[in-house]
Amino acid sequence: MTNDSQPRTQWLGRWGFVLAATGSAVGLGNVWKFPYMTGEYGGGAFVLVYLACILAIGVPVMMTEIALGRRGRGSPIDAIRRVTAESKGASAWSLLGWMAMLCGFMILCFYVVVAGWSFSYLWKMLTGGLAGSSVDDMAAIFGANNANPFNLGFWSTLVTVATMVIVGKGVQAGIEKSVSWMMPGMVVMLVIMIVYGAFSGGFGEAVQFLFAFNAGSLSSEGMLAAMGHAFFTLSLASGAILTYGSYLPRHASIGRTTLSVAVADTLVALMAGLAIFPVIFANGMEPGSGPGLIFMSLPLAFQAMPMGTLFGVLFFVMLSMAALTSSISMVEATVSWLTDNKGISRRTASWGIGIVLWVISTLAMLSFNVGADWTLAGKHFFDWLDYLTSRWMMPLGGLGVALLAGFVLNSESVREELGLSPAVHALWLFMVRYVSPLGIVVIFLDALGIATLEFGVQWPWLLLALAVITLIGELASPRLMRTLSA
Ligand code: TRP
Numbered sequence: 001m002t003n004d005s006q007p008r009t010q011w012l013g014r015w016g017f018v019l020a021a022t023g024s025a026v027g028l029g030n031v032w033k034f035p036y037m038t039g040e041y042g043g044g045a046f047v048l049v050y051l052a053c054i055l056a057i058g059v060p061v062m063m064t065e066i067a068l069g070r071r072g073r074g075s076p077i078d079a080i081r082r083v084t085a086e087s088k089g090a091s092a093w094s095l096l097g098w099m100a101m102l103c104g105f106m107i108l109c110f111y112v113v114v115a116g117w118s119f120s121y122l123w124k125m126l127t128g129g130l131a132g133s134s135v136d137d138m139a140a141i142f143g144a145n146n147a148n149p150f151n152l153g154f155w156s157t158l159v160t161v162a163t164m165v166i167v168g169k170g171v172q173a174g175i176e177k178s179v180s181w182m183m184p185g186m187v188v189m190l191v192i193m194i195v196y197g198a199f200s201g202g203f204g205e206a207v208q209f210l211f212a213f214n215a216g217s218l219s220s221e222g223m224l225a226a227m228g229h230a231f232f233t234l235s236l237a238s239g240a241i242l243t244y245g246s247y248l249p250r251h252a253s254i255g256r257t258t259l260s261v262a263v264a265d266t267l268v269a270l271m272a273g274l275a276i277f278p279v280i281f282a283n284g285m286e287p288g289s290g291p292g293l294i295f296m297s298l299p300l301a302f303q304a305m306p307m308g309t310l311f312g313v314l315f316f317v318m319l320s321m322a323a324l325t326s327s328i329s330m331v332e333a334t335v336s337w338l339t340d341n342k343g344i345s346r347r348t349a350s351w352g353i354g355i356v357l358w359v360i361s362t363l364a365m366l367s368f369n370v371g372a373d374w375t376l377a378g379k380h381f382f383d384w385l386d387y388l389t390s391r392w393m394m395p396l397g398g399l400g401v402a403l404l405a406g407f408v409l410n411s412e413s414v415r416e417e418l419g420l421s422p423a424v425h426a427l428w429l430f431m432v433r434y435v436s437p438l439g440i441v442v443i444f445l446d447a448l449g450i451a452t453l454e455f456g457v458q459w460p461w462l463l464l465a466l467a468v469i470t471l472i473g474e475l476a477s478p479r480l481m482r483t484l485s486a
Contacts, residue, residue: 008073008074008246008247009170009247010247010248010249011176011247011248011249015176015180016176016247017244017245017247017248017249017252017257018257018260018261019175019176019179019180019183020175020176020179020244020325020329021235021241021244021257021261022179022183022260022261022264022265023175023178023179023182023183023322023325023326023329024235024240024241024244024325024326024328024329025233025234025235025241025261025262025264025265025326026183026186026264026265026268026322026325026326027111027322027323027325027326027327028111028114028115028118028319028322028323028326029229029232029233029269029326030233030265030268030269030272030322031186031268031269031272031294031319031322032114032117032118032291032293032294032319033229033232033233034050034229034233034269034272034273035272035273035276035277035293035294036289036290036291036292036293036294037225037226037229038050038209038210038273038287039277039280039286039287039288039289039293040287040288040290041217041218041219041221041222041225041226042214042217042218042222042288043209043210043212043214043217043287044209044210044211044212044213044214044217045213045214045215045217045218045222046217046218046222046225046226047210047211047270047273048213049218049222049223049226049227050226050227050229050230051266053226053227053229053230053439054230054233054234054262054265054266056431056435056436056439057227057230057231057398057402057435057436057439057440058230058231058234058236058262059258059259059262059431060402060428060431060432060435060436061231061236061237061398061401061402061432061436062234062236062241062258062261062262063254063255063258063418063428064401064402064404064405064432065236065237065241065242065245065401066241066242066244066245066248066254066257066258067245067254067405067414067417067418068080068083068242068245068401068404068405069241069242069243069244069245069246069247069248070245070246070248070250070254070417071083071086071413071417072246073246074246074336074337074340075097075101075239075243075246075333075334075336075337075340075341076096076097076098076100076101076239076242076243076333076337077094077097077098077101077337078097078337078340078341079097079242079246080093080094080096080097080242080404081093081094081097083409083413084404084408084409086409086410086413087408087409087410087413088410089404089408089409090408093400093404093408096397096400096401096404097239097242099237099393099396099397099400100237100238100239100242100333100397101239101333101334101337102393103237103238103239103389103393103394103397104238104239104240104329104330104331104333104334105330105331105334105353105357106385106388106389106393107232107238107330107385107389108163108327108330108331108357108361109357109360109361109364109385110361110364110382110385110386111323111326111327111330112156112159112160112163112327112357112361113152113156113361113364113365113368113382114291114323115156115159115320115323115324115327116152116154116155116156116157116158116159116365117145117155117295118316118319118320118323119155119158119159119316119320120145120151120152120155121295121299121316122313122316122317122319122320124141124145124299125299125302125309125312125313125316126313128309129141130299130302130303130312131303131309132303133299133300133303135283135284135285135296135300138295138296138297138299138300139289139292139296141296142292142295142296145295146368146369147368147369148369149365149366149369149370152365152368152369153362153365156361156362156365157358157362159323159324159327160354160357160358160361161354162324163324163327163328163331163354163357164331164350164351164353164354164357166324166328167328167331167332167335167346167350168346168347168350168351170346175325175328178321178324178325179325182318182321182322182325183264185314185317185318185321186268186318186319186321186322187267187268187271189311189314189315189318190268190271190272190274190275191271192311193275193276193298193301193311193315194271194274194275194278196278196301196305197274197275197277197278197279197282197301198278200278200279200282200301200304201278201281201282202277202278202279202280202281202282202283203278205277205278205281206273206274206277206278206280206281207274209277209281209287210270210273210274210277220446220447220449221447223443223446223447224391224395224443224444224446224447225390225391227395227439227440227443228390228391228394228395229390231390231394231395231397231398232389232390232394233265233269234261234262234265235326235329235330236394236397236398236401237393237394237395237396237397237398237401238330238333238389238393238394238397239330239332239333239334240329240330240332240333241329242333243329243332243333243336244329244332246336253419254417254418254419254420255418255419255420255424272294275298276293276294276297276298279297279298279300279301280293280297283297283300285297298312298315299312302315331350331353331357334349334353335349335350335353338352338353363381364381364382364385365382366381367380367381367382367383368380368382391447395440395443395444396440398436398440399436399437399440399441401432402431402432402433402436402437402440403432403437405432406429406432406433406434406437407433411429430470433470433473434466434469434470434473435466438465438466438469
């Protein structure tokens with residue numbers, strides 16, 4: 001347990017938290033996962049649901065997590081336990097902290113493999129391994145890169161070691177500084193790619209694909225995927241933001257901070273889409289090509305553009321850095337729990353986690369080669385890690401966080417911690433009590449096939465249901481609060 005007389009580490013600069021949280025949020029999720037999922041789930045409608053989820057679920061849940069972290073001053077488990085105890089809530093709520101910590105770690109186990117792809121493509125760019133390749137060659141190169149477990153394992157091991165070295169050195173030392181130049185760098189690279197794309201012949205089609213709303217193209221599965229991705233991309237319900245919040249100084253504004261992070265994260269994702277899809281369409285590639293999408297498409301653009309090798313190298317440097325500033329945030333919750341509760345040093349904790357991580361991520365890495373046949377219900381171990389975290393654990397964790405803050409916690413302490421203006425506070429409360437939970441539940445029911453949502457047709461009913469539930473909730477909330485916190 002932390003010693004309360006000894007203040008917890010805090011971010012150094014005024015922008016420390018914003019930088020670190022942005023570093024956590026902006027990562028492979030934005031540049032690698034968002035485009036390939038958009039491609040897989042058919043474009044505009046997926047993007048729209050994703051944006052709606054960021055706004056209606058992601059932003060309120062993020063504010064709540066930061067507030068929980070700052071008030072509880074600890075790892076997700078300790079922070080939630082303390083904050084719930086302060087409001088005389090049931091101790092079982094700390095299970096949310098356990099799930100978050102586990103979820104962050106599970107994500108990390110496949111994230112290092114993808115970050116390894118980024119590093120290996122950086123190496124290929126530097127050594128000319130991608131020069132003069134055709135569209136078909138690109139697919140073959142991606143396949144060959146995966147096929148050799150020693151090659152792929154080398155890169156994921158490199159990422160594992162790099163992550164643990166940074167985490168071992170502590171919060172302030174590396175994170176704030178690297179994010180402050182990496183983020184602008186990433187944006188500049190994306191702008192260059194978008195400008196190139198604008199002249200490549202595929203731009204119109206790309207804009208159409210990303211932003212034209214085609215209701216028929218989105219499945220229930222796609223809606224759940226969009227919601228899960230909103231959690232993933234903001235690093236929610238997996239310990240990262242909550243733990244970073246625990247290092248946030250008292251006076252910082254949670255509302256403004258959250259908005260900056262969410263806006264930056266969303267912009268980078270949309271920019272990545274605008275950078276990648278023109279290349280896809282100009283080269284007649286399939287948008288639904290899956291996880292290899294950016295690795296098979298962007299190198300084609302680097303080949304064709306002036307100074308392409310330089311830009312390609314810079315791009316993969318940025319992407320690899322963005323991956324590292326995210327991967328370190330996934331370990332932070334566990335490290336902070338181990339150092340606070342088990343009395344071990346940050347360095348020992350990070351190496352201990354590193355060893356477990358290395359073993360499990362190696363198993364995930366093998367999904368692409370020797371373990372290609374090791375599937376359960378048609379999914380590899382790598383896919384299972386992604387599926388369980390994005391489709392189940394994060395949405396359920398987010399639901400728990402929203403309900404905890406909306407109905408269990410003492411409203412005075414929440415109000416004090418969030419420090420919002422009365423009108424914004426009321427809006428936040430409305431979101432975490434009704435809109436976010438209902439959104440999550442409806443998307444779940446839809447995906448499970450229990451209820452069907454159709455665009456256009458049933459939205460008015462949904463709004464009506466929301467109004468009714470709100471009314472009932474407001475009338476019953478004192479009783480509900482007593483029940484949930486019993
Ligand atoms: N948000 C990161 C991305 O988009 C992924 C990430 C970083 C993350 N930290 C996390 C996801 C913690 C969940 C939990 O790449």
